Amino acid sequence: MMHVPAHKRLSLQSCLSRRVAQNRPLSGPLRSGRKGVRAVASNAAEVDVAPLFQPFKLPGGEELQNRMVYPPLTRCRALDTIPRPIMAEYYGQRACPGSLLICEATVVDRDGQGYPHVPGVFTREQVEAWKPIVKTVRDKGAVFFCQLWHSGRASHPVYQPDGKLPVSSSEEKIASEQWKNCYLGDGKMGEYPVPTALNKQGIKDKVQAFRVAARNAIEAGFNGVELHAANGYLIDQFTKDGVNKRTDEYGGSLENRCKFALEVVAAVVEEIGPERVGIRLSPFATFLDAIDSTPYATFVYLVEKLSATFPNMAYLHMVEPRADGHDILEDCPLSLTPFRKVWKGPFIVSGGYTRESGAAAVESGEADFVAYGRLWLSNPDLPLRFKQGAELNPYDRNTFYTHGKEGYIDYPFWEGAK
Ligand SMILES: Cc1cc2nc3c(=O)[nH]c(=O)nc-3n(C[C@H](O)[C@H](O)[C@H](O)COP(=O)(O)O)c2cc1C
Numbered sequence: 315m316m317h318v319p320a321h322k323r324l325s326l327q328s329c330l331s332r333r334v335a336q337n338r339p340l341s342g343p344l345r346s347g348r349k350g351v352r353a354v355a356s357n358a359a360e361v362d363v364a365p366l367f368q369p370f371k372l373p374g375g376e377e378l379q380n381r382m383v384y385p386p387l388t389r390c391r392a393l394d395t396i397p398r399p400i401m402a403e404y405y406g407q408r409a410c411p412g413s414l415l416i417c418e419a420t421v422v423d424r425d426g427q428g429y430p431h432v433p434g435v436f437t438r439e440q441v442e443a444w445k446p447i448v449k450t451v452r453d454k455g456a457v458f459f460c461q462l463w464h465s466g467r468a469s470h471p472v473y474q475p476d477g478k479l480p481v482s483s484s485e486e487k488i489a490s491e492q493w494k495n496c497y498l499g500d501g502k503m504g505e506y507p508v509p510t511a512l513n514k515q516g517i518k519d520k521v522q523a524f525r526v527a528a529r530n531a532i533e534a535g536f537n538g539v540e541l542h543a544a545n546g547y548l549i550d551q552f553t554k555d556g557v558n559k560r561t562d563e564y565g566g567s568l569e570n571r572c573k574f575a576l577e578v579v580a581a582v583v584e585e586i587g588p589e590r591v592g593i594r595l596s597p598f599a600t601f602l603d604a605i606d607s608t609p610y611a612t613f614v615y616l617v618e619k620l621s622a623t624f625p626n627m628a629y630l631h632m633v634e635p636r637a638d639g640h641d642i643l644e645d646c647p648l649s650l651t652p653f654r655k656v657w658k659g660p661f662i663v664s665g666g667y668t669r670e671s672g673a674a675a676v677e678s679g680e681a682d683f684v685a686y687g688r689l690w691l692s693n694p695d696l697p698l699r700f701k702q703g704a705e706l707n708p709y710d711r712n713t714f715y716t717h718g719k720e721g722y723i724d725y726p727f728w729e730g731a732k
Contacts, residue, residue, distance in 0.1 A: 363669060363700055365676040366684070369412070372660060373626045374589035376457045376537060379412025381676045382697055385631070385664050385685035386416045386461040386540065386594070390715045391722060392433035395421060397443040401433075402450040403723045407694035411455030414683065416540050416592075416631075419463035419547075422527035423520065425481060426548070427473040428465030430499030431717055435460060435530045436523065448535035459592060459628070460531040461540045462524055462582075466548030467509035467557075468602050470496050481516060482509035483552040483574070484559040488603050497715075517564065517574060520548065525581040528591070538590035538628050541578060545633070546602030549575050553612060556605035568612045576619060579627075588626040592662075596633035598648055610652055618656045629660040631685070637665025654680065669700045695727050704728045 370378045392398055409415060421427045421434040434440045444460075451458045467482035474480060488494055488506040498504045512520065528539045543549035551557045552574035558565050564573050575593075582591050595616070597609035606612050617630065635648035642665070654661055663675060664685035672684035690696040692709035699706060713721020 361670050361673065361703070362677075363673045363703075365673045366669075366700060367697075368676070370660070370682060372414075372457070372589070372628055374538060374587075374628060376414075377412060378414055378457065380697055381681075381683045382413060382672070382690075382700070383631075383662050383664075383683045383685040384408055384413065384415040384690050385662075385687045386418050386542070387687055387691055388418045388429060388432055388715065389722060390429060390431040390717055392431050395427060395432065395434035395437075396439055397433045397447055399446065400719065400723060402447040405447060405458075406450040406454060407723060407725075407727075408690060408696075409451040409454040409456035409458075410695075410697055413456045413697060414459070415451060415456050416459045416461050417536075419461045419542050420527075420531075422462050422464050423523035424475050425469070425473075425478075426464035426466075426523070428469035428480070428547075429497055429715075432463075435462070435527045435534065441530045441534050444531075444534035444536075452535060452537075457537045458535075459538045459540045460534070460536040461542050461594070462527050462531065463542040464520060464523065464548035466551045467506065468496070468547060469509075470498060470504050470506065472498050472504070478510075479507055480509045481512050481520075482548065483557060483564065484511050485509060486557050486559060488546075490603050493602050511560070514562075517577075521574075521577050521581045524578045525585045528582040528586050532586050532590065538592060539582065539586070540592040540594055540631060541575075541582065542594055543575050543578075544594040544596035545599055546604030549578060550596070550599075550604050553616065554604045554606040555612075556603065556607065568608070568615055571612065572616045572619065575616060576623070579620060579624060583624050583627070588624045589628055591624070592628040592631055593620065594631040594633070595653075597653075598635035599633060614652050614656055617653045621656060621658050625658060627659055629662055629683070630657045631662040631664060634663055634665030634667075642666035651680070669703075692725050693728075694725055695731065698731060699728050702728070702730060704730055 366382055367380050391401055421432060423436055448458055467480050467488060469480035471477040485508050487508040494505050495503050496506050531539050553571050558571050563570055565571060595613055597613035632650050632653055636643045636646040650663060660682045662683040662685055663681040667684045667686060675681045675684055686696055688709045689706060692707045693699055707725050710721045
């Protein structure tokens with residue numbers, strides 16, 4: 315377990331409180347607002363991007379041709395949790411040979427939904443609907459992982475079977491002014507309720523739900539799954555002490571709080587094999603009020619444990635502490651280095667990376683892969699544009715979570731490629 319010196323604890327405190335004070339989201343579904351900006355330096359073509367185009371073999375044997383990852387991006391284009399054909403076009407536009415794509419957060423259980431029109435992978439109909447989408451991506455030579463998601467307390471009775479309360483680690487609701495409002499669909503908003511704390515059987519059922527969803531994802535044709543243990547959703551609600559107030563063996567000490575995450579990983583690894591399982595963590599995120607008082611200690615422990623217990627996992631995907639939703643904290647003193655040091659497998663970083671900073675992160679060994687969310691969302695041919703130093707399309711936040719074609723499959727490809 316890592317000792318955090320006093321000066322680091324102070325920095326951490328000021329960084330986190332500044333983020334809360336700024337009233338900005340960190341990651342996960344983000345709010346609408348102004349349009350994004352064009353982002354390529356005038357000397358773009360001169361920057362050495364070769365590090366981003368080195369091959370890499372994943373533990374499962376998949377041969378990747380570049381170090382750019384399309385990270386999970388909720389787009390709310392599935393209809394009542396059933397993936398739609400338009401999603402094949404969307405992902406197909408972004409798939410290229412030897413690239414790693416991770417699909418949007420995909421619900422694992424009937425009570426796991428927390429946003430309108432997000433896909434699931436827990437019914438036969440959902441699995442069948444995923445198949446042609448996954449086939450489109452894999453036929454293009456890309457590797458496709460499915461992000462498995464249970465939103466836990468970040469849900470509302472409108473999404474729950476029989477209108478019951480959502481579940482969590484504890485009866486702690488999302489109460490801050492910043493995060494207390496939830497999307498109910500059709501433009502309606504509500505407030506997150508006090509959730510029900512899962513009992514022991516409930517915890518077992520959720521572990522089983524992740525296991526079955528992983529099996530379903532493989533049946534749908536995905537190469538593997540990414541467990542969504544980040545951004546304040548169910549797994550994170552167990553890990554972080556700002557949410558988890560349990561007094562049984564799933565709460566209290568950091569070892570106890572990490573137990574749920576480790577049980578989910580163990581079940582999914584047993585089901586589909588470690589090389590087909592990745593995990594996403596966000597130790598420093600404040601999104602949905604999920605804050606941990608000792609993020610280095612808690613998450614270094616978790617990463618050490620994962621590395622030692624499941625040595626051949628596909629990858630660890632971590633959200634940068636400086637990533638603050640649509641903005642990037644330039645002077646945040648926190649870093650992912652302690653986690654990189656204890657993780658033995660492939661390491662993906664995410665949050666605010668540009669062409670230049672991504673190439674530098676791979677070149678320096680800080681990361682094996684760099685995820686590009688908003689830039690790839692609005693530039694379906696991002697690897698090609700990076701290679702050529704081409705100008706980028708701006709992204710439009712107003713269409714991130716709408717349900718139609720606009721801002722989804724109509725971002726233009728680079729004209730210079732024609
Ligand atoms: C529209 C949108 C949807 C997102 N949905 C998810 C999601 O489903 N799962 C997740 O783990 N992160 C989600 N995120 C976070 C992104 O994966 C990524 O970490 C974030 O956009 C920061 O990376 P970037 O600066 O390259 O965009 C979402 C972000 C955006 C902008």
